[in-house]
Amino acid sequence: MNENLSDIQAKAISLLKELIAIPSFSKEEDKTASCIEIFLQSFNITFEKHLNNIWARNKYFDESKPTILLNSHHDTVKPNKGYSLDPFSPVEKDGKLFGLGSNDAGGCLVSLIAAFIHFYDRQNLKYNLLLAATAEEEISGKNGVEALLPYLGKIDCGLIGEPTLLQMAVAERGLMVLDCTSQGKAGHAARGEGENAIYKAINDIEWFQSLQLNKISDLLGASKMTVTVIETDNKAHNVVPSQCRFVVDVRINELYTFEEVIDTIKSHVQCEVQPRSTRLRSTSISLEHPLVQAGKALGKKCYGSPTTSDKALMPFPGLKIGPGDSARSHTADEYIFVDEIKEGIEFYIKLLNQVL
Numbered sequence: 163m164n165e166n167l168s169d170i171q172a173k174a175i176s177l178l179k180e181l182i183a184i185p186s187f188s189k190e191e192d193k194t195a196s197c198i199e200i201f202l203q204s205f206n207i208t209f210e211k212h213l214n215n216i217w218a219r220n221k222y223f224d225e226s227k228p229t230i231l232l233n234s235h236h237d238t239v240k241p242n243k244g245y246s247l248d249p250f251s252p253v254e255k256d257g258k259l260f261g262l263g264s265n266d267a268g269g270c271l272v273s274l275i276a277a278f279i280h281f282y283d284r285q286n287l288k289y290n291l292l293l294a295a296t297a298e299e300e301i302s303g304k305n306g307v308e309a310l311l312p313y314l315g316k317i318d319c320g321l322i323g324e325p326t327l328l329q330m331a332v333a334e335r336g337l338m339v340l341d342c343t344s345q346g347k348a349g350h351a352a353r354g355e356g357e358n359a360i361y362k363a364i365n366d367i368e369w370f371q372s373l374q375l376n377k378i379s380d381l382l383g384a385s386k387m388t389v390t391v392i393e394t395d396n397k398a399h400n401v402v403p404s405q406c407r408f409v410v411d412v413r414i415n416e417l418y419t420f421e422e423v424i425d426t427i428k429s430h431v432q433c434e435v436q437p438r439s440t441r442l443r444s445t446s447i448s449l450e451h452p453l454v455q456a457g458k459a460l461g462k463k464c465y466g467s468p469t470t471s472d473k474a475l476m477p478f479p480g481l482k483i484g485p486g487d488s489a490r491s492h493t494a495d496e497y498i499f500v501d502e503i504k505e506g507i508e509f510y511i512k513l514l515n516q517v518l
Contacts, residue, residue: 167511170279171504174272175259177201178503179252181236181268182261188237188301198236198275198295205279214297215310220290221283229290229316230453230517232278232510233307234271234323234484235299235472238263244494258497266491269498270323270484271295273506280511287518292317299472302442307472319453319479321510324471325486325498328509330457331467333381333416334482336444336474338423340410342366344433348404356402360394363406366431367392370410373430375423379415381446381466385423386413408433413468416446442474453481456516460509485509 165173177197186194191214198216202209209218214237241249241262249262261268278293292314298306311317324331344363349356367389375385391409414423420440427435447454449464458464462483469488473480485506486498 165279167508170276171507174276174507175500175503177275178259178264178268178272179261181272182252182264183250185250186237186263187240188298188303189305191237191297194236195295195297201275205282207279207282210313212310212313213305215294215306217292217294217310217314218278219292220278220281220287222285222287223290227288227290228318229292230514231292231294231314231317231320231476232274232323233294233296233320233472234267234274235296235306236263236268236271237297237300237306238266239300239492242492242494247495249496254500257499257501259500259503260495260497262496265325265486265496265498266488267299267324267484267486269486269503269506270325273485273503273510274321274323276507277510277514281514281518284518289318289518291514296472302470308441308475311476317476317478319447319451320473320476320481321453321513322471322473322476322480322482323484324482325488325491326467326483327487328462328483328485328506330454330462330464331482332449332454332464333379333446333466334444334470334473335382335413335415335466335468336420337442337470338412338414338420338440339438340412340427341436341438342408342410342431342433344406346402346404346406349402351400351402356404359403359406362432363392363408366433367408369430375414375418375426377415377417379417379466381464382415382444382468383466385415385418387411414444415466416444418444442470445473445476445480447479447481451479451481452517453513456513457481457483459516460512
């Protein structure tokens with residue numbers, strides 16, 4: 163494309179302002195999808211759509227070459243009650259661009275789109291580039307990148323845009339939620355009848371509390387299990403509960419599989435254990451991978467990310483990196499620095515130049 167860097171930076175920032183102004187809660191991203199379509203059309207870029215996911219291939223896409231996916235999401239969470247600004251008003255003040263989704267992950271998305279445009283009509287690239295602006299990331303939904311991947315063909319690696327202060331998240335914790343049920347026997351509390359399911363649950367909860375999985379990751383540290391909910395169906399104070407349910411939030415490092423962890427749990431507890439899903443697996447990318455090596459050459463550092471992203475749903479190596487700060491995500495009066503977006507675009511172009 164005959165776009166100089168400052169021009170494409172300005173157009174990307176303008177696109178982000180448009181996206182902020184359009185509510186795009188998870189499962190309701192149709193209007194931001196249309197906005198992205200119009201933006202790509204303005205550069206004569208051919209694109210395709212599946213559900214609320216938009217994707218495009220570089221002009222000289224060659225099936226015989228390996229492919230790099232450039233991915234970020236255009237859905238947002240709902241604004242929390244702490245907002246003092248209109249979450250859908252893209253206000254620029256003191257070098258900051260305010261608005262819902264500005265930091266998570268609008269800045270990353272428009273930066274990746276800008277980098278894709280930069281390379282779109284370049285010939286003789288070593289890799290194909292495939293841009294995907296996807297939906298439902300914030301809820302780990304099944305109609306986002308997971309639904310789109312079967313349409314994209316073979317992908318060799320991915321660049322996943324999430325706010326990381328432009329440092330390289332080379333590993334990511336996996337997330338699994340367990341529904342646990344302890345069974346007892348109902349009885350009258352006054353007569354000491356029955357088997358109290360709460361007491362049985364407490365024994366298992368104490369095991370979860372004291373558990374230490376011994377594989378410690380250099381990048382992510384120890385795996386963690388936290389009991390977050392406990393309940394019974396009892397409404398009356400005088401009934402010994404026959405059933406007690408509790409929920410365990412499991413965050414594992416890249417050294418374990420969910421299957422290993424489930425087997426360990428089931429061999430030590432009495433309660434029934436049912437994972438809600440094992441989709442959001444822990445991931446890592448080799449420190450020798452070309453994308454990581456290119457980032458190191460540009461002075462970027464590697465770290466392990468405690469948060470989960472769509473990277474967990476990708477069956478190929480992925481590097482999570484992008485402008486903005488994860489600490490600002492989902493906060494009231496969310497913002498990203500305008501210079502962070504400019505730096506993000508410049509960085510993505512330089513990184514891809516190293517590889518392409």
